[in-house]
Amino acid sequence: MKSEPDAYGIDDLERDRMEPWDGIRNYQVRNMIRDDMRIGDQAFFYHSSCKEPGVVGIMKIASEAYPDPTQFDPKSRYFDSKSKEDDPRWLLVDVAFERKLRRTISLREIKANGKLADFVLTKRGNRLSIFPVSGKHWKTILDME
DNA sequence: GCCAACGTTGGC
């Protein structure tokens, strides 16, 4: 799960312990959090659009998917005037802090690791802010820690 | 700041 550390980083989650992962405005991503995520699932926290993009921590999915309140807030940058309260368009899950990695596993290293040649993150045109990680890739990344 | 690669919107 990607986030820009300037907006919300792993240190913020460590402080808050739990946080609604709001702002998802992509249908593919919405469908994944609705259909594929389960309470207790683990997820990598990835820092994007920053000095050293990479995997920085591990968190746990802490809720079922539920309507993202920011879509109804005209003052929010995520406001969606076309979404109705009785038929919400956008969902989110709560995530809970599990731990920071001992160091950042940078995108540069991930790209350089042959075992991760078929990892979604390194593929051309990958722009989804959330995507599934196979058990094999999960282990490979943790082995790099 | 640049730009590639998408996704979305809306006219037709």
Place this chain on the structure above:
DNA sequence: GCCAACGTTGGC
């Protein structure tokens, strides 16, 4: 349904 225009993401 097509597709051009536009907006966004995110690495560099």
